[in-house]
Amino acid sequence: MLSAIVLLHRWLGFAFALLFAMWFATGMVMHFVPFPSLKEADRFAGLSPIDAKNLIGPADAIKAAGVADVLRVRLVQRSDGPVYIVSGRSAARSVNAIDAKDAAIVSPDAARAVVDRYARNRGMTAPSLSVSLNDYDQWSVPNGFDRYRPLFRVALGNADGDELYVAWNTGEVVLVTNSRERLWNYAGSVLHWIYPTVLRRNWAAWDWVVWTASFLASIAALLGAILGIARLKRRQGHLTTPYRGWHALHHVVGLAAAVFLLTWIVSGWLSMDHGRLFSRGQLTDAEAAVAVTGVDIAGLASSIWPPVSPGAREVEWFAFGGQQFRRDRVALDKRCWFGRA
Structure with missing residues (x-):
């Protein structure tokens, strides 16, 4: 059993070593320069x-x-x-x-x-x-x-x-x-998320590629942690590594970083779950039917709404819980609310 784990860890590590290094380096870039968006x-x-x-x-x-x-x-x-x-x-x-x-x-x-x-x-x-x-x-x-x-x-x-x-x-x-965002994101999000346009425009294909890669990487890291613990030797009351040179360094550093590495890789894999194991965090159709109802045209037409608030930059009508609402946004943190049953 242990020999099979050794073989699988070795070849998965060989296949994903550069990917691991890339994820760490690009993740640090993303911490300082996120993917472009409109706040x-x-x-x-x-x-x-x-x-x-x-x-x-x-x-x-x-x-x-x-x-x-x-x-x-x-x-x-x-x-x-x-x-x-x-x-x-x-x-x-x-x-x-x-x-x-x-x-x-x-x-x-x-x-x-x-x-x-x-x-x-x-x-x-x-x-x-x-x-x-x-x-x-x-x-x-x-x-x-x-x-x-x-x-x-x-x-x-x-x-x-x-x-x-x-x-x-x-x-x-x-x-x-x-x-600046575009330049740094080529060294950040685009690599980290495996985000080239030709792949990302096909959401299903991109989702499968990243989920599979992060899943196999998680297995490689988990097997490494298991092997690292299994290979420890007790000598004169102390736990030591049986290896020498680069192998010993790999063993010791791998054990020291095992928790951090596993949480990094597994959390990345879980972020790509998209409903495979866990809820997507979205309303069900039944919940949405109760809470976020469609806007009633007849209700809007028959209701007499107050004039638009002076200086308003955006006015919004929507329905929630069976009631019609209007929100006038005069400033980012200043709103006027109106409701109709």
Whole structure:
């Protein structure tokens, strides 16, 4: 039995040695430079105060958008005027808040105008340069962007090398990256998560590759810990290694780092579980039906809502527990709430 463990540990170690080293090194990089994302504070800072004159109602916006199973409706001010953004379980559309026409971003100039306003609001004073339309690239491969694809990528001509991504269907900035993040993430998240675009765009294939690699690596580490303990010898009342030279160093250091190594590798494997062994931490269909109900168009149409709060940068309608709610966001930490049964 022990000889089989030795053989399996040896060859798994041979196969995964470089992968182990890469995971440790890239994990340290990720600690200081995370994968590019748009923080909520930055997203909100890019919004403009809403011009709430002569607006159609949210119920009319839902009808015009044609989105099924609507979960929420938001009102924001874009460079081309106020728009409603109607979001369902798998789709989102934008509608002009004055004439109910489709407000999708269909041209590079429109995407550039959205970015220019967002950049001014954020204090990113630089002209937009190149614009491209992409389904996927290295920084927009996460599945959270699927409902917004394709994305316009607009590069700013500033020292930070900022690039902003605009959703074609909602006209919102959904991602901002800079040259420093992109450079360090090639040595961090892209390697650590085995995240090349050609693989990551196929979520099922990427999930299987990373789960399998981390599972086999966990077995290699566990077998090493078992062997390290089994090979210890007692001499003159002390536990010692029977090996010499590099073998002794491997034995001693491996035992000393066994707990840290196992928690590092196994926790990484568990982070890729995705419902295989444990709950995904999401509401079941029955729970969602009770709590997060769809927005009732008839209820929105029949309710008389107060005027939009002065200075509001985002207004949102949604349903929870069978009630309709509206939230006016005047500042990141300042909200006005309204409810209807």
